[in-house]
Each structure stands twice: as C-alpha cells, then as structure tokens.
Amino acid sequence: MVSARLTIDPQFAVGDVNPRLFGSFVEHLGRCVYDGIYEPGHPSADSDGFRADVIELVKELGVSTIRYPGGNFVSGFRWEDSVGPKEQRPRRLDLAWHSTETNEVGMHEFSTWLEKVGSELMLAVNLGTRGTLEALDLLEYSNIRSGTELSNRRALHGRVEPYGVKMWCLGNEMDGPWQLGHRSAADYGKLASQTAKAMRQLDPSIELVVCGSSSAHMPTFGEWERVVLSHTYDDVDYISCHAYYEEKNGDLDSFLASASDMDHFIESVVATADHVKAVNGSTKTINISFDEWNVWYLERFQNIDKLEGLDNWPTAPRLLEDAYSVADAVVFGNLLISLLKHADRVTSASLAQLVNVIAPIMTEPGGPAWKQTTFYPFALTSRLAKGIALDVRLDADTYSTDAYGTVPLIDAVATFDPDAATTSVFLVNRSQTEEATVTIDLTALESVIVLDAQTLSDTDVYAKNTLDEPDRVSLHPNKSAVVRNGVVEITLPPVSWTALNLG
Helix, strand or coil, X not given: CEEEEEECCCCCEEEECCHHHHXXXXXXXXXXXXXXXXXXXXXXXXXXCEEHHHHHHHHHHXXXXXXXXXXXXXXXXXXXXXXXXXXXXCCEEECCCCEEECCCCXXXXXXXXXXXXXXXXXXXXXCCCCCHHHHHXXXXXXXXXXXXXXXXXXXXXXXXXXXXXXXXXXXXXXXXXXXXXXXXXXXXXXXXXXXXXXXXXXXCCCEEEECCCCCCCCCCCCHHHHHHHHHHCCCCCEEEEEEEECCCCCCHHHHHCHHHHHHHHHHHXXXXXXXXXXXXXXXXXXXXXXXXXXXXXXXXXXXXXXXXXXXXXXXXXXXXCCXXXXXXXXXXXXXXXXXXXXXXXXXXXXXXXXXXXXXCEEECCCCCEEECCCHHHHHHHHHHCCCEEECCCCEECEEEECCCEEEECEEEEEEEECCCCEEEEEEEECCCCCCEEEEEECCCCCCCCEEEEEEECCCCCCCECCCCXXXXXXXXXXXCCEEECCEEEEEECXXXXXXXXXX
C-alpha cells in the first residue's frame, strides 16, 4: 500500500488564496458562446436568450472572473463589431478557428450574462492585428462614465453606467507563430509597454497582464519572459502562463504527474520575473496570471477536427468538445493543487474554457446541460479553498515516469480559513493499482472534526459523463477519514482526487 504523511500548521503559510484563482475563460470559439451560454430557442432560455440551466451550473461551479473574448480569437477581433444594434452588426470571418462570427453576443450581452452568474469581467485587447489606439478606445468605451464620444456611444447602446473593467490582457499568446500578428519578444514587449503606458494614462486603476509563453515547451520559453519583462516590468502587474496537458501514447503514469510540470513552469517564470526585478533594481513584484490551463487533447484536434477550406466557414461548429474521463479529472484536480501551492505568486487563473469547448459544462442544442468529470474538483475547490494556502510538508512514496522523472505518488495542499476556523485538504493518489494511506498531523490546530470528505474515483479510470450517461461519474463520500489524537488518517483509492473539510 502507498503511504504519505503531511502536516497542517497555519504557521506554514504560502500566501492568501485570491478568489481570482477560480476564474474561467469564454472565447468566441466553437459552441462556447452560441449553443453554450446563449441559445434563444432553448426551453430554458431567459428573456435575453441565455440558457438558465447553464447559468445555474456556472454559479454552482463558483467562477470568480471570466476572461473574454479570447484567446486566439482576439487577435483578429474588432471590438466595435460587437456593440450597437444587433441587426447592424457585421458577420466576420474568424481566422483563428476558421469559423464565422455573427457578433450576436457582444460586450453588452456578455456583461449582462456575467451579472446573472456573478462573475467579474477580464478583457483581452487585440495586439495582434490592432494596437494602442484601439485598446484605448475599448478602455474609454468600457470605463469612462460620460462626456466623451465613446462613453456616450455606450450609453446610447443601452449601458449608462461604465463597466469598470479592472483586469486587462495585453494580447494573447504573442509568442506563437499561429497567432495573427505574431511578433518577436522585443517587438511585442515594446508594443505592450507603449499600450500599457497609454491605458494607465486613461485609467490608472487598471491591472494589466502581459503575455508570457503559450507553453513551457515553446523554444523561446524563458528568454521570451526575460525580454518581454525587460520592456514592460514597470508597466504591468502580471505575466501570463498557459498550459494544457493530455495523455500521450497510453502513458498514463506520466499524464497523472502533469502537475509536476506545472509546478516547474510556475517556478521558472517566477525566477525569471525576479531576475528582471533584480536587474532593474525594482521593489515591485510581478505575479502570474495563469489565464489558460486545462486538460486538452490537442493532438486529436490537430489530426481530426481542424476546419479548413476557402468556402467552409461554419457558425458555431463543434470544436474541441473533449469528453473528460476520471483520469482527466484527477489530473485536473491536481493542477488546481499546483495553483494553490503557488498562491503567493499565482494570484489569478482562468480555466480554459467554460462551456462545451474543453469545458466542465456541456450542452446539447435544445436539450440538457450536464457536468463533466472535471466540474467536480473545480466546484468543490472553489467552495472550500478559502483563507491561506499552506505548505503541507509532504513526505510520500514515489514512482518513476518517462516524462517527468521521479515524482511523488501523493500530491497535496491545504488551506486554512481563520475567519471560519476551517481547514481544507486536497489530495491526489497517482497510483494506478494501489490504495494510499495518508496520515495528516493536525496537532498544531485546536480540536478537529471531519466535516466532510469527498472523493472522485472509479474502477474504470476512463469512465466519462456523456449525453446518454450524464451522471456516470460524480463525487462520493469517503468514509475512511477518522481523527485520533489530533491526527487524521484517510484512505485514497487508486487514481483519485479527494477534498477533506475539517472544522
């Protein structure tokens, strides 16, 4: 049997858990917007055309912020297309995803939807095919109360009060050759610095995210961050990270250890940012916005589902609709553990994406909405992870992987909420064959009881929730958790994710 021991002590603080860690991402891609959040003809559609069943699931998921409208989509986007009377909005070709964008849902409609789900808007500006002036125009339209051409235009379009958007992304994945307007690190850094300075002249209160690498495996990774930050360090608040993981060639052992790669990614970016800080002699610290992360079977998309053809520009095609297994959900939950383990520097994150497109929520046109396996770790973590993230001083058995070398069989993090006097522990067992006994030393806390313990696992690690079987996989109570003399002992099934709530 696998064994592990960890210690919970509020003195072992990593950093405060920022609610923005539980953000998500809605891009005009596939069926994320159309047939996802917006379907006027659906039986549950409200007066604005939004699916009420999806709204309730998003609220249950506990999403704090939503990054919008892209993603790759934003590098060809003209924001003016998405405001004003719907009947006057142009249809455009979206080169990023080889689709047609109707602009039926735009800035005003999406903001209305955000108010329904209770999430904060995080806007991305187009620095691919556009630049500083267009970013300033969008900021003026969004955040200036009145008295200018663009703020008055917003009022004429039905929104008198400004949106007051606080967090802005300066483009998207500008290191990627696939990106419209792709630039070198130096060229992008100069443009991002110029745009950031201009935007702060208009609204000094905003927070700005500069593009980091689109993957830790990009050939320019590390040097991209160094060069971009050398141009923008004094102008921005965050640098972005993007990471997607998938099981390759049947190597489940390596896939289950994906979070170890995320750990290394975060720590490398932090080291680079702090190097630039030292070189600049700055007292300011740049944090990370991990504004795209998920399990994504990218190779499948590239080999099978990619759209092509000069006369083939469908509207809201079925793209990137991965169905997630138990193993995917365990890895997904482990990625959340990694984000919490670095809560001192990762203070914003966006699960990519929210509905239908590599998403925790799926819908069928005219039919039901259902929870993917990945829904459960996100919803429970966003609800329980409050207060302070703790270093748990984990001591665990290890195993060998082809991709990441030797890694622990158990990974874990804890949070402590001093206001509610509750502690939450999040655990994964990466072993494919063995249960794990985990001992948690709680003697630094006052008397403790187990309020709840929930585990996601299945005898079939590839079991999924589908339209035909929407409830095949879900959380189930883990009744093995017991407390004796200030120590919790809990048994974790093979390939499992568990959340433990203590009071």
